[in-house]
Amino acid sequence: MSFGPFLLLALMEGMVTSAVLALAAVGLSLVFGIMRVVNVAHGEFFMLGAVSAWFVSQWVPGPPVVGFAAALILCPLFVGAIAALADMTVLKRLNYEPEATIVATIGLLYILQQAALSLYGPDARPVPAPFNLRVQLPWFGYSGYKIAVVAASAVVLLGVWRLLAKSRVGLVMRATQYDRETARAFGINVDRVYAGVFALGGGLAALAAVLIVPIQQAHYLMGTDPLLLSFIVVIIGGLGSLRGTVIAALLIGLSDGVISTFFAPTLAKIVATLAVALVLVFRPQGLFGRRAL
Amino acid sequence: MAAVTLLEARGLTRHFGGLKAVDGVDFTLAEGEIHALIGPNGAGKTTFVSLLCGRIPVQSGSIRFDGADITRMPAHRRVRRGIAYTFQITQVFANLTVFDNVALAVQRRGGHLAEETQAALSRVGLAERAGQIAGTLSYGHQRVLEIAMGLALQPRLLILDEPTQGLANAEIETFKDLVRQIVPETTVLLIEHNMDVVMDLAQRITVLNFGEVLATGTPEAIRANPAVQAAYLGG
């Protein structure tokens, strides 16, 4: 294959990464933006989404598309419920004090990961794709499912944006973000908003995982990479900025796709992590956002 | 004999967005004087002294202290040169003992730790409480401890930001005696709302209003100044 089509393939793979990454990172970003919580367990919500999708695909009879559709609805709800529970039983009791909260979410990371290890086991298991369609391009064939992933992710991101910008729920969230105490004085149930936002963040990570699991397989340690990449995206995009997060996800996803095609993936990750550290040191407002930390 | 100038600010400016917190202030402190800084709330007093001690970076203008330009010098180095600042909102180390609070000031300039710390505590009447955790002191005692930390630095210039706020009358008398004792070795710049304290202690007064100097002079001159009266009486 000549260079042009090769680059196109790399870009298309990058788009798939970007799409899933944007979903997961927007979840992390929402939680930080509204709750000021740095959720280190975010990657485990992703993992739980994938692992629970495997369970659902086993339990639901019929063709793969039925099981997959069920997973697409049930898994984000399930993970969202776990997230809400974690918020109400742990984070709320810490009064969202930043450092204690991070330590607690590190604890949560281990709890979820090890629980998955005991209940699901150490093996990686595939979940069948809902359909097998191959789109034939002039130079190569491409998975129709992957294209569907990009489309689905775009739809969900639009939905999240509408929810935040146009709906009453979004207004309540923004009010809470602006000033917790004033929001409370205006009769907003801040505890419920926080639990809801944490659930939404976890649910988005889970949704991203359900979309990717037919391509990637479910494994109890699969949360590490999405966590790291989401961090990178959120920090480069500017913490709490939805627009910046999506742009950064595109940037990171596409460059990751391209770089990993031509260079060793580990080297790409080293460069990316160092870049994040340096961005935080020298430009804490992110490349596209305002100062937040 | 003309007074020796210890500190001199020229055209000192600091804006926050559209707010002209400090706007082109010229200001001199004579060595050994007690100088009070007064003005209505929001006049820029705390911002102004924060520029002098380096807690807030200067936007434009210059500061000379003891003959040297300190405009861009970091705060901790200004402290080493002899500018001490006591906080408006008490900021003692609440979880450390009273002794440790003052010892931190003494040890920095390499003083004899135990002796000088005790001496500084005796001076403000806290010697008996040396072992107590500072956060458990009464509010008045915490204010006094804050001042003791400033004194223990043995500064050339001591900047006191509303030191008598929340003190009982008897405590205010003790405070005034204390300030009179430390001049003229130490020059005192005092932000104060209590006019009795100001008129009693200060040799010179500078009035700030909307970030600018409204007037400077002796207490008598300031009292008689119509512009000052207008600003204070809401003219």
Add this chain to the structure above:
Amino acid sequence: MSAGARIWALHLAALALLAAGGVLLPAYHLTNFAKVMVLATYAMGYNIAFGYTGLLSLGHALFFGAGLYGAGMLVQHAGAAAGPAAIAGLLAGGAMAGVVGLLALRTQGVAFMIVTLMFAQAGYLTILYNTAWTRGDEGIVIAREARVLLGFDLSADLPRYFAAFALFAAGLVLKLWLVRSPSGRVMIALRENEERSRMLGYDPYARKLAALVISGLYAGAAGAAYGLLFGYVGASLASTQYSILPLLWVLLGGAGTVLGPFVGALLMFYLIDYSSAVTTASLLVVGVALVLLVLFAPKGILGTLRERWLKWLP
């Protein structure tokens, strides 16, 4: 007895107990205790940064790893003896902490946590990437012949125990002296109120950097000792988990207490050891312990003791 004498008596007694342990403990626990003492040295260093100076780092595995690989690669590739390798490991830990500190200390709080986490992750990935030098995931096994210090065979139970003890004792005495010194008082002042410390004339950046470098020296020494005493230098020992563990040990034992890191490391080591006999998911106890500690006992064991009864405990 004066306060100072009482404090030294307590800590020297603890050391005497550990020394006696070298003679009294059965072989299995001898190895475990040697490991705990090395890890506790690492945790003491972590405590200097976190417990005393208030620097919550999530990247200390980088400094531990620098010591581990600094010593290990020198032995493996340059045929260095254990002594120089250990010193190289110590210095590598301190130097790495210095470099990271120069950058990371420009940030504070949550940003500092993430920056240190990212630097450590980059370090870990670098180890995985340079397989020719580090043997990547597999790690380096240090041959028995190379693990000889002052004529003692460090792979044998008893010399290993006392080598670990010597390291721990030196670290403990140094730390006790440091935190009770005027410099230690400044570190605590920075933790309590940085702005007030600055207005007493202390340079927060320089002081925090110094504390981080000391912390890195401890981590480097512990890393080097781990490699030389147990003969294995692996990437997993430089992973994020090894940044979290010292935090956990210190939180459990009591942040800002001299003996806390040892107490925390000892309890956690045996807790994980016993639970791994029952389940493969033994790290569950790490997660549960972290959550329970921040929720119900943020001061840890010795911190709570100090608050309630032993006010003099350093």
